[in-house]
Amino acid sequence: MTRWTWKPEVSSSGGARYQAIADAIAAAIDGGELRPGERLPPQRDLSFRMSVSVQTIFRAYAELERRGLVSGEIGRGTFVRYANPDKVPGSIVDKREEDLLDFSTMAPIVGEKHVKALRDMLAALSKSRELESLLAHRPIVGLHHHRMVGADWLKTLDLKASPETMLITNGCQHGLWVALASVTEPGDIVAADHLVDSSVITESMILKLQLRGLASDESGILPDGFAALCNRERVKAICVTPTLNNPTASLMDEERRRAIAEIARAFNVWIIEDDVFGPLLDQRPRPIAAFAPERSCYATSFSKSVLHSLRTGYLLVPEILMSRAISRLRTTGWMSNSFVAEISCRWLADGTIAELIAWQRRKLARRHSILDRALGDAQRTSHPASLHVWLPLPGRWRTGPFVEEARRRGLLITGPDPFIVGRDTDPHAVRLTIGDSVREDEDFQRGVETLARLLASDLEASSPAI
Incomplete structure (x- = not known):
């Protein structure tokens, strides 16, 4: 009730x-x-x-x-x-968490392949002569060889990356926080998709920023809406996830990315780009940062494509911002976890990262195939490599009762409320995650079949009980 x-x-x-x-x-x-x-x-x-x-x-x-x-x-x-x-x-409310199928938590699928790779790496690290260097508490931006390997990886995305303009962070969210705190002051106006990762909303509240939601479609933020906002108000920054936005799974094409960059340049707006889902795509458009590097802070990591606990973040910022970014990094954690960064560095160098990402894509493609069979023609936005699906509800359903009824039937899903900027209209849709929170394919299939029955049910759902 x-x-x-x-x-x-x-x-x-x-x-x-x-x-x-x-x-x-x-x-x-x-x-x-x-x-x-x-x-x-x-x-x-x-x-x-x-x-x-x-x-x-x-x-x-x-x-x-x-x-x-x-x-x-x-x-x-x-x-x-x-x-x-x-x-x-x-x-x-009486169901224990282990009795519920969790389609609400975002995490990549994990298998024995990950366990073996990690076991082998820890064994190698224990014998490495470089182990002692990981005990250092400086430099704050991260060890030089970690930044060098990370920069080489980002160069493959057509980014102007170098160790001198890169910071190693404790995951992508940490990097986004550092970037947002580096380019804004309390009271500044920040633009974002009207449905955005809840961390952006929380960070804006804590930093006392004015968050403005922008209209979007299946290709992401609409450039005309961004330009119109910039004409009306002094926008300091735009936070954007062009690849598989959370929660809508929208994918921005290269033409629109270029348009967003040009508008930001015309109105002197900083770009904070979240590309945590980017590695999941085999062929992806160039980042927005590639079109406006002088005003872009680009953040990514492997926490959504390899292992949730592999929280090595790479934050690329313009040289003019390095001093401010370093001070924010130091204040919010001193420096990144060098042991985790070393694992990421070695796995990038020996090809393990590429191998595990390819494995992830295959597993996610299988999950999407199961989902497609279960949901049939039900409207949804997703991508064969996405960790989540945006599912508009049939007209008779409202999101609150739907989420509660799904839980009563043993499914945890996420309604839109955590993602809505300001007082924007409830989109009457839910987010479904399809990663490791439901590890076995059999459980996953059982869960999505339950969801399909719920979507097709005749339950009187539009008016909750009082």
Whole structure:
């Protein structure tokens, strides 16, 4: 059950606003107004109805979770907890995580091939004369040979990469944070797809930036919308994932990438390019950074194409930004993990990275084939090498009830709420991940067949129970 229009009655007494909201929700739980298993309103919706910031609602929900009254799950919602587990009915909240098929977590597929490669590499490292060099706590930008090998790899994408303008980060998200913090100041306007990775939304909130959503289609951000925004407001940067955008899986062609770069140059806008999914494509367009290197921060890693734990990020920035980027890198982690970076470096040099990525593409192609057979003509946006699928819902469904019903049937999927910039319209679609969170193909097939039945069901879904 979901209270889509419910909001707490908050007293006007003094004290922190988030505490008052938490107390009011706690009182509603104690009084039976909110029952165990009910989902609280999405933070964005409740903040709008109460005329408070999303951060205030976030802190209120965090306080309730600290008290043990609710349980929050990213991308799925916040639910009232059962005080006595023995009384929990067979519903969406009593299922243990291991009883659910997780189609909500983004991670590449892993097999015995990865385990063997890692075991062999750790054995080689233990005998290496270079092991001692990995104990150093400088340079902050990463060891020189790590940057050199990374730069050589990025040159194959037609990028002007060199060790002098590269930083090794702890994954792509860390690199994007460093880049965004390097080119903006509080209050600056930043553009992004109107459906964007939730980390961009969170980073913008923490850095006190004004995030503006841009219209997009199956090829990504529409250049005309970007240009129109730049004509109206002083845009400082654009965050863009041109290859398999999360969550929409859109793929920007080279012509549009060039157009985005030209608009950014015309209006003096920094480009922050997230290419974490890029390695999954065998033939991919050149990065946007290749068309405007003087104003582009380009970030990528292997966490979505090889191993989720292989969190070596490569951040390429213009020389003019290096000093600021180094200071942000130092502040948010001092330097990257040299041991993980060494594994990435050696695997790049000996061809293991290329071999594991090719293996990943084959596995994902098989997953997409299973998905295509199960879903048939159901509308969706994806790519044979993508880790996720964007699935518009049939007209009778709303996303909240659909996500909850899917969970009741044993599936974890992600609604659009974490990805929506500002108060943009709910697109009535869900994101389905098809990677390692469901490792066995048999379980994957069972899950997507369950999803297909749900999509085709006659369940009265447009009006949630109150």
